[in-house]
Amino acid sequence: MASMRIGIVGLGTIGKAHWKVIRESSETTLVAISDPTPSALEFARAESVPAYADYREMLEKEKLDGVVVAVPNAQHVPVSLACIERGIPVLVEKPVADEVEAARGMCRAAEAQNVPVLVGHHRRHNTAVQRVRQAIRDGLIGRPVTATVMYNQLKTASYFDLDWRRQAGGGPILINLIHEIDLIRFLFGEIRSLQALSSNAVRGFPVEDTAAVLLQFHSGAIATISVSDTAVTPFSWDLASGEFDLMLGTSDRMKRQKVSSHVFAGTEGSVTLPTLQYYNYHGTVEPGWRSDLNAETLMAEGGDTYVRQIEHFARVIRREEAPLVSGLDGVRTLQATLAVKDAAASGRTIVLSEQ
Ligand SMILES: NC(=O)c1ccc[n+]([C@@H]2O[C@H](COP(=O)([O-])OP(=O)(O)OC[C@H]3O[C@@H](n4cnc5c(N)ncnc54)[C@H](O)[C@@H]3O)[C@@H](O)[C@H]2O)c1
The missing domain is CATH 3.40.50.720 (NAD(P)-binding Rossmann-like Domain)
Structure with missing residues (x-):
């Protein structure tokens, strides 16, 4: 070929x-x-x-x-x-x-x-993400109820030497949260409405350093996302998944903590990322909080996310596959991310279908 x-x-x-x-x-x-x-x-x-x-x-x-x-x-x-x-x-x-x-x-x-246009929301090419999507589609968690997402980590002081990173638009909502919005759309479907708060209290720059978002999906499910570039935690996709190292081409330079940054929960079970834990009450007479939860680990094949993305692009060029992230997907993700900024600034609930 x-x-x-x-x-x-x-x-x-x-x-x-x-x-x-x-x-x-x-x-x-x-x-x-x-x-x-x-x-x-x-x-x-x-x-x-x-x-x-x-x-x-x-x-x-x-x-x-x-x-x-x-x-x-x-x-x-x-x-x-x-x-x-x-x-x-x-x-x-x-x-x-x-x-x-x-x-x-x-x-x-x-x-x-x-x-064809493929948008670089690379996480959709991650094999653990694809495994969770398959699990949700196969009904492993039942009806989706709630998702809890954390993107909390400390960016270095020198990161902010560039002026644009201190100004509106240069912060974690547009740079980082956009990946979470795209991922959550990929796994839980389209967002109906959202509310948000943002804060610049720690760094004091014009741009936010921290934000929290509440999302409601057309399915009725609800999600929360917290994002911060000034909180010291390992609970962020980039650190926990190892993709930060992959992006910088320094694979396995940084020690990874085995923590979950994402929980997707439904009426029958819940799955986590990037740890791929699957919790359920299978085999329990009366499922519920008085019984032990089963904890299993889902298996996913390996593979470098960015290599998978470029090889998908090769197949898109040859017209063998449709883009996994189309231009219109990119538009919807951008629209929802910009709506987070509007919601935080206005204190209003933003209904996306009305935009
Ligand atoms: N998918 C991801 O994980 C990810 C990660 C980082 C950045 N990004 C995105 O990638 C884009 C670039 O980000 P970055 O961090 O690499 O920025 P960067 O500033 O490191 O690199 C941008 C490069 O573009 C060059 N450039 C500017 N104008 C140009 C022009 N007209 N023609 C050719 N080159 C030009 C600059 O000289 C610079 O080398 C942004 O849109 C960012 O959001 C995506």
Whole structure:
């Protein structure tokens, strides 16, 4: 099977993670990169990878089957549109765009040109996440009742040296919570309404450092998410799952605590992530709090989430699979995440279907 010829636009933190997996996988070949910074250009040229300061020049000169768009949020739409106009499928990093209408326009252009768009909500490619989705679909937890999600960790002081990370939009709601919203939509379905509180009390920057969100799903299930970049805990997906290390290409550098950051509970049982514990009362005469709960561990195959994502992108390019995270999925996740900001600012309940 021919290897798909991939270009990367934006060779920063996540661009370099894509670089690594594109080169590792036999299904993809790294053809060229584009980034205006001299250090990125030098990095690529030192590895004999053609490098362009202007991505349009790369798109004109190189024969590409697909492009990974890993530039800052505000440029996701213009760069993706330039690819779509040329009929080139894109894997665009999350958030799909920095605002909903522009993202919708991009999806319309992609549909009109029949060009697939995959959004980089990479967690959907994680095998433990897929195992929990299958468990919920198979009825292991019964009717979904509630989800409890924690994304609480301490970011380093130097992380905030960059000014934009202290300003509105640079905080954990748009950077981190968006992954939780996408994951919870993937596992529990569409969100009907939400409420939120946010606080900047600890760091005192214009942007929030902590937030709490209440969600109600169309199914009637309810979820809570707490997110903070100033609380010292291991209870966050990035730390507990090991994906932070994967993203930085430093696998197993950091010691992982065996804790659950997510609990998905229903009328028949509950499952946890990333620990894959499954609690139930199977075999109990009268299920309930007076009996012992059974605790089992669900099994999932291994695999690097980012490799799985890029190999899925190769199959999307070959039109063998539909994108696991479509452009419209990205829009819905972005819409709900922006609604969290509105809900926190206004103190109102936001009903998503009315937006
Ligand atoms: N899926 C994930 O886990 C994940 C993780 C981190 C970042 N991201 C997303 O990836 C995107 C990039 O984030 P980052 O942390 O890598 O940022 P970054 O600042 O480290 O890298 C961005 C790169 O894009 C380059 N760039 C800017 N304008 C460009 C242009 N017009 N053409 C080509 N290159 C250009 C910059 O020079 C820089 O090297 C963001 O949208 C972010 O939300 C996703």
